[in-house]
Amino acid sequence: MNRAVDALRKRWKRPVPGETGQLIRELRTALTKDRVKYDAAQRTLLSHDASIYAGGDAGPVCYPTSTNEVASIMQIAERHGRSVVPRGAGTGLTGGAVPMDEPVVIALNKMNRILEIDAENRIAWVEAGVVNLDLTKELRPLGLHFAPDPSSQQVCTIGGNVANNAGGPHCLAYGVTGAHVLAIEVVLPGGDVVTLGGLEPEPPGYDLRGAFVGSEGTLGIATRVAVALTPNPPETKTLLLAFAEPANAAATVSSIIASGIVPAALEVMDQRITVAVENFVNAGYPTDAGAILLTEVDGLQPNVDVDVEQIIHLGNKHGSTSIRVAEDETERKALWKGRKAALGAIAQIMPDYYLHDTVVPRSKLATVLEQIYDIAERHELLVMNFFHAGDGNLHPVLAFDAREPGVMERVHAAGAEIVQVSIEAGGVLSGEHGIGVEKQKFMKLLFTDDDLDHQNRLRISFDPSCRANPGKVMPIGHSCADIASLRAIPKGVWG
Amino acid sequence: MIRHTDIDVQIQEFAAAIGDREPIAIEGNRTRWSLGGDLQPDVRTLTAPSGIAEYTPAEMTVQVGCGTLVSELHDELAKAGQRTALPERGGTVGGAVVVGQNHMCLLGRGRLRDSVLNVRYVSAEGQIVSCGGPTVKNVSGFDLPRLMVGSLGTLGNLADVILRTNPIPTHSRWLVSDDVDPFAIQKTIYRPSSILWDGTFTWVLLEGSEQAVNEEHDKLSAIAAFEPSTEMPVLPEHRWSVHPNDLRFPGQFGESFVASIGVGTVWGANAQPKRNIEPGVERVASRLKNNFDPTGRLNPGRVPGRI
């Protein structure tokens, strides 16, 4: 593959100011003047996402309203040798939408129409910029919903969900975004418009749809998505179990799964975050508990009843200090409000936070949690834990004040150790936030050079000249990463 | 079945046997052998490693060699009350994955493509490549396992996989009726595990706790006469994959058919006409094939999507 890298290096051009003027003119002709922006305010706004990575470098920012416009942008960018970075709501947490080397930014927010809802066959076609929760709200009267429910669902886009294969509390039973995506209309880097996947159960040929999901904008731009719709469950019960120690909560989680129950959600919060949340929103959480387990079972009432009884039994067996079953919808909503407000609650304690995301086997949850508390203590950082325990998806939050000299180094060092212990426990780098620029350097902990070489082969099959969101996902040493590494990660990216 | 703890050794041997030159094909149980076209003559065939390498029911995952029979895997999982989304039709795990066809009860089992968490394969150049991850949730890098599902072994020789397992419901009941609108079932009950229709009879699979199955049975009885079914329909020869709405127009499937309502799989007397793949998609697919198998040695003659 080295020859390919060399060839690509030659092709890669740094933007020249005069050329940018011409690029903008062409983009404005293809779209309209007001939808191609190049002012400092816009470029700064779109130079970062919700991650701690600041200091990206946006080129012209385009707001297309149709697939054809996206295709034109791709063709123009190609002619100018510019890379492109797709962007939804910018809620990504790994720097996936952070532009590097002044690429053309394609912001899909104006492609936000729900195109078709086929309630009979439980399929909806939406544009990529549709906000996750907007679709579910639209579906409510039909008794259906879009199952992936990331905590950012009030703002994040379905295109962003597809690109990051987003999860959420309810993905334990229902599966992450990929399981709910049937077909994707994609504009490829050269400007070709293709439909990957299909509405039939076994579309012919390679599953390029599956390869595209989670590709973080590096294989092309998703413009429309056909999603599968899930019927709302007839019955839902939410339980709150309190424990003296996180280890008891983790053990309960393992035995619930081992007993054959797959709850809709299984969320654990440690004492620090529980206290913070309780002060913030009064969810009714017991602040004296070492950890709480929020779990939800749904489906047919008799199944739900059996599961609730069994969960109570297992909670007691593992030393639960109190168990509450939400009596009504108001109580249920209050319990969930606490979980969903967890990140907001941290702001009361420290001005900045770094939300991590690794996965470990469920049986290792308690051990890895202990290690995480240890790591934070050694680096003199405050750590709080709330996580999707059912699928072993940890979200340690390191809270800090970025104004404190030297704190960022400690945050990054602690983060690297958290990744390391998760991998050593038999886990993976990310459960839902993806790799972006945050975890590229850790890819070699999980994959061999041969493994990564094959991932790169997939990448260049879609995008032979590495122009779609280059410098993301693949670590240095693989062609599409090397292209961007000609110029190092922009200054200040490390916060 | 014997539990193998030496899967890594088996995979090393498998890779050595595959080598890095000359055409090669992996043989499962030959239950879908001619799918995607005939294998070129004189191609060397090998079988994949077999046996369960690791199974922890509480993790809801199983690591299994691709040469293992699906039925053997399911027998072992059933001891811990679990199963997978793989169809059990006499074939091997690797065969089921590279063919990519779903279980007849997709509504209850989930899609096969979503159940494959990790794949180790021997590449055209003879390297052992691992993709995906061992946990039920994972977005670390590009999702090569998805690409292997349905690839007919044209991108890599599958050695072992980690699959997601699911609990076997405590009760299951097949019901049959000859006077119900099959398209009304999904509106009547919450989540049937399968609805099959042959133009006259409609079979419905209910799964869950005994009481839940009884309640769903009652709801169905309120719209039509249903009886417990002891005999299942005989599936005609040809498999179709269509938009679920096309099942309303069954004439195209031939004299006899069995359609999976809400899914779009059909077993018909006629063969499904060739489905077109868009030129842009073909271009990506052929670059993919070239990048993964530059000399075309993997399963030559076979093309995914070709009948």
Ligand SMILES: Cc1cc2nc3c(=O)[nH]c(=O)nc-3n(C[C@H](O)[C@H](O)[C@H](O)COP(=O)(O)OP(=O)(O)OC[C@H]3O[C@@H](n4cnc5c(N)ncnc54)[C@H](O)[C@@H]3O)c2cc1C
């Ligand atoms: C408070 C908070 C809570 C969160 N909770 C969760 C959670 O519970 N679960 C979870 O999974 N994530 C969570 N996230 C992360 C984030 O919200 C998700 O990853 C989301 O899917 C990103 O969507 P977005 O529209 O904001 O995408 P962006 O951040 O704009 O982009 C994300 C990536 O997708 C690419 N991209 C965007 N749109 C397209 C497109 N149309 N075509 C191709 N590529 C595209 C971008 O280039 C980038 O690489 C959370 C984030 C925040 C801030």
